[in-house]
């Protein structure tokens with residue numbers, strides 16, 4: 001059952017803006033999973049949502065698509081939480097920030113990396129699809145280059161930015177006491193190979209660096225919220241990190257040996273890591289992206 005929203009979300013990323021607008025969100029159910037006292041994850045249509053709630057108010061990490069807002073607000077209320085006070089975007093993609101305008105108008109204070117605001121305000125192109133500039137209410141009002149510390153509900157929640165990876169404005173969020181980490185699309189658990197959004201300044205090498213940063217603070221009990229997919233462990237993240245580093249090394253060696261991208265693909269450099277080869281980013285598309293990325 002958890003696969004369905006993921007497929008929906010990944011479909012939306014590839015479909016045209018029109019097709020996304022025509023998606024039937026009315027049938028999407030938001031599922032809630034409690035990760036620690038005052039920390040939960042919401043699965044719906046789009047990127048997974050992290051929730052911190054308690055006496056200091058409710059903070060969301062990402063907010064899926066605009067038509068999902070009412071269902072997300074209902075899921076937050078069902079936790080016994082107050083309405084959303086703060087909102088952090090892990091990056092600018094619409095399946096993670098599409099609810100910004102609704103929540104901004106409802107009074108939430110939106111926070112994100114500097115480049116998230118720049119890209120939302122300007123609009124752009126994602127996977128070949130034009131994205132119009134966002135409304136003013138959708139824009140982050142607090143932005144940062146390195147990160148933030150939120151002092152919420154009995155713990156320090158760190159928002160940490162990383163070097164360009166999925167985009168040039170990625171952050172992950174670390175609940176230091178609850179031992180939960182939300183990685184946005186720096187990590188998609190097995191449902192797809194990584195999406196290196198080069199139009200948004202992404203770089204595949206940044207995925208390895210970001211994974212290393214998280215692996216350095218995670219332990220065997222850490223609950224990792226991937227951008228898409230079910231809750232993951234440190235071992236899952238290690239596998240993801242090894243997969244990307246392996247593909248980079250193999251593609252690099254192929255380039256040095258003078259192989260074409262087709263010849264490199266024929267060596268199956270992505271095999272053996274349990275990632276769906278036909279996901280939103282297929283194995284072949286990932287190898288092509290890594291090839292072009294490394295060739296500069």
Ligand SMILES: [Zn+2]
Pocket residue numbers: 091093096166185
């Ligand atoms: Zn994304």
